Amino acid sequence: MTAATALKPTHGGPSRVVICGGGLAGLAAAKTLVDNGFEVELLEQRPILGGKVSSWRDKDGDWIETGLHVFFGAYVEIYELMRELGTYNRILWKEHKLTYTLDKGERFSFRTTKLPSPLHLMPAVFENKYFGLGEKLTLGKSLFPMLFGSEKYYAEQDNYTYQEWHQRWGINEKMLKKMFLPMTLSLKFMPPEEISAKVVLDVAGTFLREPDASKMGFLKGSPQEHLTGPLCDYIVKNGGKIRTGCNVKTLLLDERKNISGIELMDGERVTGDYYMTALPIHKLQRVLPSELKENPFFGDLDKFEGVPVITVQMWLDRQVTFIDNILFCPDGIIPVYADFGNTTPDYFLDQKAEMAQRRSRLEFVVAPAKNLMHLSDEEIVARVWDNVQSCFPNSAPKAKITKSAVVRVPQSVFATKPGIDKYRPTQKTPVPNFFLAGGYTQQRFYDSMEGAVSSGRRAARALLETHRGQAAGR
Ligand SMILES: Cc1cc2nc3c(=O)[nH]c(=O)nc-3n(C[C@H](O)[C@H](O)[C@H](O)COP(=O)(O)OP(=O)(O)OC[C@H]3O[C@@H](n4cnc5c(N)ncnc54)[C@H](O)[C@@H]3O)c2cc1C
Numbered sequence: 291m292t293a294a295t296a297l298k299p300t301h302g303g304p305s306r307v308v309i310c311g312g313g314l315a316g317l318a319a320a321k322t323l324v325d326n327g328f329e330v331e332l333l334e335q336r337p338i339l340g341g342k343v344s345s346w347r348d349k350d351g352d353w354i355e356t357g358l359h360v361f362f363g364a365y366v367e368i369y370e371l372m373r374e375l376g377t378y379n380r381i382l383w384k385e386h387k388l389t390y391t392l393d394k395g396e397r398f399s400f401r402t403t404k405l406p407s408p409l410h411l412m413p414a415v416f417e418n419k420y421f422g423l424g425e426k427l428t429l430g431k432s433l434f435p436m437l438f439g440s441e442k443y444y445a446e447q448d449n450y451t452y453q454e455w456h457q458r459w460g461i462n463e464k465m466l467k468k469m470f471l472p473m474t475l476s477l478k479f480m481p482p483e484e485i486s487a488k489v490v491l492d493v494a495g496t497f498l499r500e501p502d503a504s505k506m507g508f509l510k511g512s513p514q515e516h517l518t519g520p521l522c523d524y525i526v527k528n529g530g531k532i533r534t535g536c537n538v539k540t541l542l543l544d545e546r547k548n549i550s551g552i553e554l555m556d557g558e559r560v561t562g563d564y565y566m567t568a569l570p571i572h573k574l575q576r577v578l579p580s581e582l583k584e585n586p587f588f589g590d591l592d593k594f595e596g597v598p599v600i601t602v603q604m605w606l607d608r609q610v611t612f613i614d615n616i617l618f619c620p621d622g623i624i625p626v627y628a629d630f631g632n633t634t635p636d637y638f639l640d641q642k643a644e645m646a647q648r649r650s651r652l653e654f655v656v657a658p659a660k661n662l663m664h665l666s667d668e669e670i671v672a673r674v675w676d677n678v679q680s681c682f683p684n685s686a687p688k689a690k691i692t693k694s695a696v697v698r699v700p701q702s703v704f705a706t707k708p709g710i711d712k713y714r715p716t717q718k719t720p721v722p723n724f725f726l727a728g729g730y731t732q733q734r735f736y737d738s739m740e741g742a743v744s745s746g747r748r749a750a751r752a753l754l755e756t757h758r759g760q761a762a763g764r
Pocket residue numbers: 310311312313314315316333334335336339340341342343356357358359360361536537538539568569570573577599600601655699702703727728729736737738739740741742
């Protein structure tokens with residue numbers, strides 16, 4: 291029997307796909323597959339869906355988020371998906387400006403204009419007074435490889451950390467510490483001395499080439515209500531089955547080393563015609579059987595690891611900033627944050643406060659988090675609060691924290707360390723009835739909301755192609 295004949299459904303109904311993992315990658319794949327007439331069963335370990343973008347209400351009814359999520363203008367597939375769901379208008383686009391808040395209330399910003407790229411960055415270069423002309427000029431010559439580097443050049447830069455690349459090009463050290471440090475920490479929660487140069491070049495190159503790529507948007511409220519919830523509803527309404535509380539233990543193999551089923555921790559076995567994992571990489575490593583890892587396609591996945599990160603949310607008794615946008619901070623442990631009291635109408639409306647009485651509701655990415663994970667919530671909140679006091683010396687001393695929440699993600703996005711990019715697998719695997727989705731798989735946007743959606747849709751398309759090939763007898 292060939293692998294293809296082995297894949298033909300024997301039950302006479304539509305082909306059944308079992309998807310492990312209910313984050314954006316798994317949900318995006320499920321949607322594409324139900325749209326194409328497949329019978330889909332999605333297994334999620336937690337009681338809630340959405341994975342790293344999940345959100346839930348606490349006992350007071352306030353939304354708690356796994357992480358601060360912003361949308362970039364460069365994204366494509368997540369917007370297609372949201373348009374299909376009719377939810378694209380839930381993204382609120384903010385002014386195309388990056389504001390950096392520093393110790394002792396110091397500030398600098400980069401604003402862009404509606405000019406063709408890279409001229410759109412001109413105001414950012416000329417209006418910024420924090421960096422001197424000499425400092426800015428050191429960045430100037432590095433723009434050439436960022437803008438015009440070939441794919442081969444970019445791939446080679448994966449052998450270096452961003453810090454090495456920065457120093458090799460003679461770019462000013464102050465720019466590394468004040469501008470690029472919060473950028474790499476907000477991108478992948480890794481400092482410049484650990485992150486691959488390729489990631490920063492990919493992102494910076496996209497921002498330079500596409501005028502609106504670095505523009506940022508926020509959901510008008512919680513991801514559950516405006517992103518993952520509508521996606522789950524769509525899947526279920528169109529015949530998909532979503533099961534929470536299903537902790538996948540392992541993938542089962544038949545004698546040809548095709549996948550024959552999924553075993554859950556409680557002993558249940560779930561079977562289908564095709565299987566897809568949309569798990570974080572550290573979880574995939576655990577559920578892959580060792581026989582599969584004999585093939586380097588799967589064995590190399592053990593080289594990946596997740597980056598720790600912490601999210602802190604703080605409710606204050608007054609407003610400490612009126613900036614309706616993302617904020618960066620190079621000094622301390624809060625590289626990127628936002629005041630939802632300004633950015634996210636559902637949240638300030640939740641507080642039933644009129645505009646004049648609005649209160650800050652700050653959400654912070656805390657990174658690098660490796661040495662902070664073991665601290666108590668109180669200690670983490672106290673350290674973040676010290677940072678806030680320093681960034682807002684005029685308004686913060688009068689403010690009081692009325693409530694706070696700390697969410698630790700010990701292994702979040704995959705670590706984009708030098709040398710790892712070449713091991714990112716395709717969504718199609720050497721096992722004909724098995725497909726991979728997740729930010730670590732090959733696509734342009736790494737581990738991000740766009741990367742997850744793109745990987746899920748690619749995995750679904752690869753499955754469709756296999757299925758059609760099989761139906762055509764290829
Ligand atoms: C703090 C933070 C901030 C972020 N900010 C941004 C941002 O601003 N912009 C952006 O684009 N991206 C951001 N990201 C990245 C983005 O959230 C992720 O890249 C994306 O959500 C990953 O989706 P995924 O489906 O690939 O993985 P996940 O979301 O990790 O989904 C995997 C799912 O598998 C489930 N699972 C795990 N093990 C099992 C098992 N054994 N059995 C069954 N199910 C299992 C998990 O519970 C989870 O639901 C951020 C991430 C974090 C952590």
